Amino acid sequence: MSLVVQKYGGTSVGDAGRISNVARRVVETRKAGNDVVVVVSAMGQTTDELIELATQVSSRPTGREMDMLLTAGERISMALLAMAIRDLGVEAASLTGSQAGILTDSTHGGARITAIKGDRVRQYLDDGLVVIVAGFQGVDPASRDVTTLGRGGSDATAVALAATLRADVCEIFTDVDGVYTADPRLVADAYKLDEVSYEDMLELAGAGAGVLMARSVEFARRFGIPVHVRSSFHDGPGTWIKEEVMEEAVVTGVAHDTTEAKVTVHGVPDQPGIAAKLFGALAADGVIVDMIVQNVSTAGHTDISFTVPDEHLEKAQSAAEAVLPELQANGIDVEANIAKVSLVGTGMRNHPGVAADMFAVLAANGINISMISTSAVRISCVIDAARCTEAVQALHAHYLEKEPV
Numbered sequence: 001m002s003l004v005v006q007k008y009g010g011t012s013v014g015d016a017g018r019i020s021n022v023a024r025r026v027v028e029t030r031k032a033g034n035d036v037v038v039v040v041s042a043m044g045q046t047t048d049e050l051i052e053l054a055t056q057v058s059s060r061p062t063g064r065e066m067d068m069l070l071t072a073g074e075r076i077s078m079a080l081l082a083m084a085i086r087d088l089g090v091e092a093a094s095l096t097g098s099q100a101g102i103l104t105d106s107t108h109g110g111a112r113i114t115a116i117k118g119d120r121v122r123q124y125l126d127d128g129l130v131v132i133v134a135g136f137q138g139v140d141p142a143s144r145d146v147t148t149l150g151r152g153g154s155d156a157t158a159v160a161l162a163a164t165l166r167a168d169v170c171e172i173f174t175d176v177d178g179v180y181t182a183d184p185r186l187v188a189d190a191y192k193l194d195e196v197s198y199e200d201m202l203e204l205a206g207a208g209a210g211v212l213m214a215r216s217v218e219f220a221r222r223f224g225i226p227v228h229v230r231s232s233f234h235d236g237p238g239t240w241i242k243e244e245v246m247e248e249a250v251v252t253g254v255a256h257d258t259t260e261a262k263v264t265v266h267g268v269p270d271q272p273g274i275a276a277k278l279f280g281a282l283a284a285d286g287v288i289v290d291m292i293v294q295n296v297s298t299a300g301h302t303d304i305s306f307t308v309p310d311e312h313l314e315k316a317q318s319a320a321e322a323v324l325p326e327l328q329a330n331g332i333d334v335e336a337n338i339a340k341v342s343l344v345g346t347g348m349r350n351h352p353g354v355a356a357d358m359f360a361v362l363a364a365n366g367i368n369i370s371m372i373s374t375s376a377v378r379i380s381c382v383i384d385a386a387r388c389t390e391a392v393q394a395l396h397a398h399y400l401e402k403e404p405v
Contacts (some may be wrong), residue, residue, distance in 0.1 A: 002033070002034045003037070003125070003168055004029055005161055005162040006025075008040050010047070012041075013041065013080075014043055021232070022040075023087075026038055026085055027090050036131075037125070042076065043077050067137075071148060085132075091128060094133075095124075095132070098137075103138060103140075108147055109148055109150065110148075113160050116164040133157065133161065135153060135154025137153070137157075155212050159219040163219055169225075170220070171227075172216075172227060174229065174230075178231075179209070179229055179238075180193065181193065182253060182392055191400075193239050197244070200377060201217045201241045203344045203378040204255050204342075207255035209253065209255040221243070226241070228241075249346075252345040254400065256339055258338075258385050261334060261335065262335040263316055264332065264333045266330045269327075277327060282308075282319050285318070286315065287315050288312055289307070289308055289316075292304070292305070305370075339387070341380070341381050341383060341392060344378050348376065348378075355379050359381075362395075365390060365391070
């Protein structure tokens with residue numbers, strides 16, 4: 001008997017009818033002879049609605065109470081799905097993250113999974129039940145406080161559970177058919193990929209492709225869990241995320257991210273230890289830094305620019321301003337209207353000139369680049385947010401215009 005872990009996102013369980021549809025799919029998987037563990041997100045826009053409700057009653061809600069509030073969304077979904085499955089004649093039980101033994105660190109709003117006990121999940125499986133686990137949440141064993149894993153955290157819950165339980169496959173059901181060469185909302189000619197390597201998917205997720213949370217891909221790669229990203233609205237195949245793929249394309253996809261801001265610290269002394277002080281202060285405040293660029297030194301001083309997620313901008317600005325006297329810097333500028341556009345492809349390793357080609361495409365369209373970051377399989381450029389769609393379309397047309405046969 002195979003063990004299948006399935007994850008259903010908020011759109012998939014958006015209302016009673018869709019929950020019933022998910023229940024039918026789960027029951028079909030169970031009756032096909034599989035043990036089934038299901039991870040669910042909150043229904044539809046529930047999380048956003050709860051956040052909005054919190055802002056109406058408090059100007060500065062604490063992380064602990066926000067986590068207590070937001071975890072309610074997944075508990076609603078899991079209980080309703082368990083009821084629907086039982087009505088179809090299959091025994092099911094729902095568990096919160098803490099009941100499932102999902103242990104995390106103490107970071108409210110963005111906790112990382114440190115371990116999964118899973119004893120209760122295994123016991124229910126041994127008893128023949130379908131187990132539904134609330135995604136996005138866990139518990140800090142030191143404080144025993146509920147924690148949340150950040151946006152997309154249900155993906156991490158599902159893959160981590162699959163790794164712990166040694167599942168045969170983890171299926172991520174969503175409102176799209178799989179992983180596309182670009183966001184099909186921006187690029188009409190974008191097409192679904194049959195398979196993507198862990199490495200490429202990790203880079204795509206980190207560059208803004210919203211199909212999978214990057215941490216979930218890290219879990220999958222570390223433990224060798226095959227992941228199938230597919231639609232919850234039909235039975236067609238999706239995209240397989242796995243170690244080995246049939247062919248490594250030069251460019252696998254074009255990703256974009258408009259949820260970052262750029263911070264520039266001006267006039268810092270060009271000497272050892274300055275960057276360490278700046279980024280040490282940011283790290284101490286839990287600020288996630290993405291791209292970093294230090295300009296050429298002029299008269300012994302330089303500018304340091306970096307990008308952060310929008311939700312970390314206020315913390316980043318405060319942390320940087322607090323160390324300005326120590327850095328002997330001249331000041332800080334913030335630029336919110338930026339976009340990061342990235343090319344991703346394992347095949348880049350063996351094809352020189354991809355970066356130059358990308359810059360030429362952007363230049364031909366009059367799109368200026370303010371920051372550049374590269375890895376062996378990714379090239380990212382920061383541009384004006386107003387030019388994001390144009391940039392993505394131009395790069396996709398250049399590299400991925402025709403679907404491979």
